[in-house]
Amino acid sequence: MNPVDWSAETWGAIGSGATALAFFVSAWVLSLQLKDRRRTPAEGVTVWVDDRYTQDEDRELVRSVSVTLKNAGAHPVFDVQVVVGYGHFGSAVTSVGPLAVPTQPVLPPGAEWTWPIKDLLGSLEVEGRLVAEVSFRDAANRWWLRDFGGQLQRWRGRMRRSxxxxxxxxxxxxxxxxxxxxxxxxxxxxxxxxxxxxxxxxxxxxxxxxxxxxxxxxxxxxxxxxxxxxxxxxxxxxxxxxxxxxxxxxxxxxxxxxxxxxxxxxxxxxxxxxxxxxxxxxxxxxxxxxxxxxxxxxxxxxxx
Incomplete structure (x- = not known):
């Protein structure tokens, strides 16, 4: 078996390889940090439908349905559009529009706004559960979509399937x-x-x-x-x-x-x-x- 040549040339090659590896690792970590930084303003924006029954004074069941839009982040977002839909678990969602939720030019940090929509459901034949999605733009002019399933993604296809x-x-x-x-x-x-x-x-x-x-x-x-x-x-x-x-x-x-x-x-x-x-x-x-x-x-x- 040949002994390893621990000469200066060997150490130099190892050092060069380690430097290159460290460079690629650093670049990869930096890219992840930049990606996370881009997502940070968008992560706090959520929307959901609250559909519940309560009992009134006569112990009759009363249904209330509302849409809540929230920005838990530290940055405002812009041109916020909510769309309500319905569907069964695991199936496609049928969009029915914004209902009572107006387009918001600005959703400031910490905002949490709610709109009742129960009265508007009389014009719809809803099957399954009610859900909502929200699209918006951050300060860097990047469009985002939190879809009906709650997943956040870059929205490069704005106005698609409309x-x-x-x-x-x-x-x-x-x-x-x-x-x-x-x-x-x-x-x-x-x-x-x-x-x-x-x-x-x-x-x-x-x-x-x-x-x-x-x-x-x-x-x-x-x-x-x-x-x-x-x-x-x-x-x-x-x-x-x-x-x-x-x-x-x-x-x-x-x-x-x-x-x-x-x-x-x-x-x-x-x-x-x-x-x-x-x-x-x-x-x-x-x-x-x-x-x-x-x-x-x-x-x-x-x-x-």
């Missing part, structure tokens, strides 16, 4: 959720459909029944609204800026219906609807079309 085109043969009111006065998109679709009917008293009566009484003086014969929505489509992603107020989008330059299942930037006319319990049947009514009407500018129902 719009689905429907062929003409597939367009039915059922595509936009339950056909009900409790579904604002269903009411918007009905209004849009009746606008295409022949002009006459029957058309006017049907459109009038779909509107709030306070808005009727501004509609006229509705012909101007038909022209306003010419060349528009109907999106299925309503927003709720305040309790009992909904916005439904009519995207411009669209020759087909759209199923919108995520945050999407499109030029659109906005239909503002108000939920009215004082009308028969109770449910959503159209208040205006064009630009979104601020909730505080919408007259409330007359006091009894």
């Amino acid at each position: 719009v689905t085109k429907l062929d003409d043969g597939d367009v039915t009111l059922e595509k936009f959720g339950p056909v009900s006065w409790e579904n604002p998109v269903s009411v918007a679709a009905a209004f849009w459909s009746v606008l295409g009917d022949p002009v006459g008293p029957d058309r006017t009566d049907r459109l009038t029944s779909l509107c709030t009484p306070e808005s009727l003086p501004g509609w006229g014969d509705f012909d101007g609204i038909a022209e306003l929505l010419e060349g528009h489509g109907l999106a299925s992603f309503p927003a709720y800026p305040a309790p009992r107020v909904a916005y439904v989008k009519f995207p411009e330059d669209v020759d087909h219906a759209l199923i919108v299942s995520g945050p999407t930037l499109v030029a659109a006319k906005i239909m503002t609807l108000q939920h009215r319990n004082d009308l028969e049947p109770a449910g959503w009514r159209v208040f205006a079309i064009g630009s979104p009407v601020p909730p505080e500018a919408i007259p409330g129902p007359p006091s009894v």
Whole structure:
């Protein structure tokens, strides 16, 4: 067996190898530290749905459902968009939009905000458990997504899987959720459909029944609204800026219906609807079309 040559050259080779190894280890550790540092502002941002039953004074079960958005980190995040969905464990999640959660330009550190959504679930046919996901941007302009499963990931495909085109043969009111006065998109679709009917008293009566009484003086014969929505489509992603107020989008330059299942930037006319319990049947009514009407500018129902 040849003895090891412990000469200066051998020690130099070992030293060079050890230095190179130390360099690669240091570079690897540094890359992990940089990756962790990039994730740090995003790690504290979470969202969840609280769906529970409690007993009231008469020992009747009362359901409460809310969405909570929290930033437990030390840095603000920006352009925060929450999407609610439902599904069974291990299956795909069906997105139903933000419901009552408005887009937040800034979510400051330490913020924890909650929005009730139970009243909005009447327009949905929910199967399985309710979940939520949140997308946002950090101060370095990196987009992040905490998905329906709670996993945090870089969101390089922002606005993905948001719009689905429907062929003409597939367009039915059922595509936009339950056909009900409790579904604002269903009411918007009905209004849009009746606008295409022949002009006459029957058309006017049907459109009038779909509107709030306070808005009727501004509609006229509705012909101007038909022209306003010419060349528009109907999106299925309503927003709720305040309790009992909904916005439904009519995207411009669209020759087909759209199923919108995520945050999407499109030029659109906005239909503002108000939920009215004082009308028969109770449910959503159209208040205006064009630009979104601020909730505080919408007259409330007359006091009894």
